[in-house]
């Protein structure tokens with residue numbers, strides 16, 4: 001047992017006092033004041049103790065987060081084991097992952113053909129104040145060749161060819177089986193007019209940006225379509241185009257390679273590849289990193305489907321030049337922020353950047369690449385002081401605390417990691433560019449704000465607003481009330497809804513990637529794995545590819561298919577976050593059948609094949625109308641052929657099927673969470689539908705009200721937010737403490 005676990009146990013002993021009861025479902029209970037409630041917690045998979053693949057056991061052994069949770073809840077385990085009796089008795093017949101088709105080659109085609117257009121899942125009215133670019137794209141059936149992913153026509157066969165479908169009857173060897181080499185880029189038959197860059201278009205774009213900049217006083221006012229991430233990527237591209245196509249700015253470096261992009265061409269979508277940096281120990285092959293206290297590290301691949309200009313000169317210097325071009329073209333990188341002022345660093349350096357490169361003085365002395373505020377002429381090192389405190393580190397870099405000298409305000413600074421030797425320069429630049437674009441584009445109270453991006457001493461630094469706590473640390477404190485959990489969950493969902501409305505999916509939602517400030521406002525961080533799924537004015541879904549994310553939060557389709565719609569993936573991960581907050585443990589280690597907990601969750605559905613479950617498509621709308629009910633995993637009928645299954649549904653048995661997870665959650669949220677963890681992504685509830693759910697609407701969440709001039713926090717009335725000591729408020733602090741105690 002880790003010392004951290006011991007510590008938490010001790011803490012818990014002090015705090016909890018009486019042991020919580022056994023297998024009964026968790027119910028929120030009002031305390032005396034009537035304003036706060038406590039939540040009792042039940043083990044989901046206590047019956048797995050001792051079984052291979054058991055989440056409880058494996059997490060106990062390998063994941064500190066869960067081991068503490070499991071230990072903290074061990075009393076329930078015993079109770080539950082007794083009350084449920086023999087574990088083997090409840091065990092269903094093994095679930096296979098057979099292809100619905102006996103021949104793999106035909107399976108590919110048939111699945112594509114037989115997957116009807118995912119119809120109504122994202123429909124419905126959207127009375128939201130953010131424009132929805134994506135709501136009209138129905139959730140897609142992975143690898144289907146349907147209209148939703150028409151741009152990918154022709155790619156489905158190759159997508160599936162190396163998937164588990166070939167291994168009829170076998171477990172999905174997802175890591176090795178999904179050979180990213182066969183993933184084909186979306187086929188582009190003709191250049192859409194929106195990609196054709198004319199001088200007029202560019203000038204209009206510049207003017208639009210200037211107009212947007214002028215309106216920056218209302219950062220959270222309605223977000224125009226041109227403010228979408230994709231549009232911003234386009235702006236960057238425009239900026240680059242401008243430079244390359246129309247000649248260099250006078251006085252600027254002209255040594256860069258001449259453009260390979262011409263007005264009529266579009267940047268070729270970068271072929272999805274598993275970045276070498278994440279290949280090794282971070283593969284989701286079941287191995288957890290003992291050394292990492294947090295949730296398993298992300299498996300970031302470069303967002304494969306972003307139309308980021310392919311860098312032909314991929315060094316840091318060139319990246320910088322790339323950024324500078326955008327600025328030198330007089331374009332703000334963000335629609336709601338002003339271009340760096342004339343007195344700002346960019347301009348001041350722009351005048352003497354005849355040699356831009358890591359070795360040049362001007363480029364290594366705190367250049368501001370982007371700033372959301374009026375920039376100072378002083379270099380970064382003269383404006384910020386290091387505090388030495390580390391907040392966390394991961395695949396993308398390390399995050400530290402700094403203090404702004406002129407007002408003593410504290411910020412979090414992410415220093416992007418340097419390029420790994422094994423990593424191609426292109427991959428590296430792509431990753432940084434992606435985070436940069438996203439960081440400078442998104443504006444929402446539930447998304448971390450990027451204050452500036454600086455190039456300093458050959459490092460790229462992202463200065464962000466600082467939030468006092470990681471949600472992970474707060475959950476670890478074991479002090480969260482049910483209302484507080486619900487508030488955090490709703491805020492996460494609002495953040496996700498905003499992202500999706502911008503045509504962007506996060507793809508690495510987890511507790512560690514949610515931070516929370518002292519006012520109880522939750523913010524999503526770490527866009528290193530984010531992917532664009534929709535471009536402005538396009539109803540074409542851009543599928544994502546690659547195993548990206550963190551094992552316990554991964555949606556099953558990510559481990560199964562080479563291409564998938566990233567929106568339902570975010571929805572799934574958000575549900576796992578909620579389950580973790582309630583249960584204080586992961587429901588399973590990884591969503592693969594080799595994980596017994598996940599296997600039991602997939603069982604009891606009148607179906608013997610995971611492939612049939614995952615490729616299920618929504619019932620025709622008339623079904624819902626006729627029954628007047630909302631389909632849930634339990635109520636969704638299975639094909640007649642599956643009626644005589646070895647895994648019959650048994651709603652009474654809380655050890656198998658969706659109820660395995662759901663019965664441990666408060667009753668009011670079971671239906672929604674069930675729809676969020678629908679095994680079939682095409683049937684999974686969309687974020688817009690989630691926001692219309694009565695339970696979600698009833699949650700009293702803290703929020704920020706922005707009248708265009710000032711932003712005011714409106715706290716929830718039913719709860720307060722847990723605050724923990726700063727020494728254990730962040731992942732780095734927890735790690736440090738753990739090491740000290742060893």
Ligand SMILES: Nc1ncnc2c1ncn2[C@@H]1O[C@H](COP(=O)(O)OP(=O)(O)OP(=O)(O)O)[C@@H](O)[C@H]1O
Pocket residue numbers: 297298300391392393394395396397398399412414448464465466467468469470512513515525526527528730731732
């Ligand atoms: N703005 C912030 N305020 C407070 N803490 C932060 C902030 N940004 C990051 N952190 C802390 O730093 C940690 C690492 O940040 P981030 O996830 O961006 O890095 P990463 O290298 O991409 O990590 P990962 O491997 O999980 O993807 C976070 O888990 C969080 O603890």
